[in-house]
Amino acid sequence: MTLFKNRQIILLAIVLVLLVSACGLKVDSPFADPAEPVDTGAITKAVLAEIEGQLAVQSEEQAAQLEAQVAEQVRAQTGELDQATDSEIDTKSIVDTVLGQVQDQLAQQEEPVPVIFGNEATQAVEDLEAALVNLYQRTNPAVVFVIVPPIGSGSGFVFDENGYIVTNNHVVDLGREFEVVFSNGERQPAELVGKDVDSDLAVIKVDHLPEGVTPLPLAVAEAPQVGQFVVAIGNPFGEQGSMSLGIISGLNRSLSSERESGSLSSYSLPEVIQTDAPINPGNSGGPLLNLLGEVVGVNSAIRTTTGINSGVGFSIPARAVARIIPSLITDGEFDYSYMGVSFDGDISLDDQAAYGLSQSQGAYVLGVSEGSPAERAGLIPASQSTGRGGDLIVAIDGQPIHDFSDLNSYLVYESTVGQAIEIQVLRDGELVDVSLTLGSRP
Numbered sequence: 510m511t512l513f514k515n516r517q518i519i520l521l522a523i524v525l526v527l528l529v530s531a532c533g534l535k536v537d538s539p540f541a542d543p544a545e546p547v548d549t550g551a552i553t554k555a556v557l558a559e560i561e562g563q564l565a566v567q568s569e570e571q572a573a574q575l576e577a578q579v580a581e582q583v584r585a586q587t588g589e590l591d592q593a594t595d596s597e598i599d600t601k602s603i604v605d606t607v608l609g610q611v612q613d614q615l616a617q618q619e620e621p622v623p624v625i626f627g628n629e630a631t632q633a634v635e636d637l638e639a640a641l642v643n644l645y646q647r648t649n650p651a652v653v654f655v656i657v658p659p660i661g662s663g664s665g666f667v668f669d670e671n672g673y674i675v676t677n678n679h680v681v682d683l684g685r686e687f688e689v690v691f692s693n694g695e696r697q698p699a700e701l702v703g704k705d706v707d708s709d710l711a712v713i714k715v716d717h718l719p720e721g722v723t724p725l726p727l728a729v730a731e732a733p734q735v736g737q738f739v740v741a742i743g744n745p746f747g748e749q750g751s752m753s754l755g756i757i758s759g760l761n762r763s764l765s766s767e768r769e770s771g772s773l774s775s776y777s778l779p780e781v782i783q784t785d786a787p788i789n790p791g792n793s794g795g796p797l798l799n800l801l802g803e804v805v806g807v808n809s810a811i812r813t814t815t816g817i818n819s820g821v822g823f824s825i826p827a828r829a830v831a832r833i834i835p836s837l838i839t840d841g842e843f844d845y846s847y848m849g850v851s852f853d854g855d856i857s858l859d860d861q862a863a864y865g866l867s868q869s870q871g872a873y874v875l876g877v878s879e880g881s882p883a884e885r886a887g888l889i890p891a892s893q894s895t896g897r898g899g900d901l902i903v904a905i906d907g908q909p910i911h912d913f914s915d916l917n918s919y920l921v922y923e924s925t926v927g928q929a930i931e932i933q934v935l936r937d938g939e940l941v942d943v944s945l946t947l948g949s950r951p
Contacts, residue, residue, distance in 0.1 A: 657684035664743035664795030672715040676794030703837030707766040728803035743795025755786025779918040788822035797824040845950040846924040849881020854913040871901040886945035900934035
């Protein structure tokens, strides 16, 4: 009897399963394989794939937090179904539900504000501000307002304790009387000591320095670098003691002399500094300083089409100040070494082909002045009719010459009048050594 009842129960169960299946319903069969747990990881990935764009604009930390929130919400949606099979879960519905919740949260968030200054960066800014304030307080007393009645005015700075003041030649060139105004308001007459039109440098002198005024040191120990912070202090438009901040934006520029030369050559000062520190009329002759308070250059000119600063200013390098100013103090002038040659300053590829040269690097001799050191040494100029046949200077005293700027720098900063130099030239395709004794620039 018991066996018969068991068979009836089993048969009844089979019938019920068949009926449920026929009605489109699903129940676990006692004969089915064990159920697979719900793959919440796959559902999480599906949600994250939908919000991939939002994740991309988050920081790594924010993105990780968002992923964790998605995974938690997926687990909450699956609830007690961990023992159910995947086919029993409406995956798309869960994805849509979680996706909607996450997107609502993202929409409610305020626009993220980028972190510009962390603690370290904020401290760096504060340190820079403190350095600039301190720099101004230390150096401004040595920067003077130079008045040249009735011509105009400019700037200058104290060079030494004897009252010598550096300024620009073009500030004092046509003046007969000079007045110096210090930052404390003290005024003194000054006398012209020396000037040099080719470097646009000049020296004037006052009888004594006000108490507490000390000379500004020159930054000659290290070469200036592009990107280096610099400040200009001067008197733009007569506004005394104005300071502006910028960087060194270019090196190895040249400053053309205002001299009218009767020779073949026109002169220029090499290694001039380009800066974007605002320089305007009245800044001329004032110092360009590094953050240590050392003079990097003497502000001289701006490149402009309007007469006011356009972000391109030029300063005479401290190297020129150190070399030329002592001679202006002792002799009233500076004696430049001289070859008596005119050059092509920058040989383009077209020039190279026109001159018939095998290379573009070097200083090409276009002309030689009559009776000059170059003529006596036998340097050969280019033919006036063809432009060919001139010497290409490629080295001086063993130093490579890549262009005229290299040659000019050597003459201005490393040579003296009367010095014998060895020049290597490329002549008719061969290297030739030429000895030349430098003269004095006429």
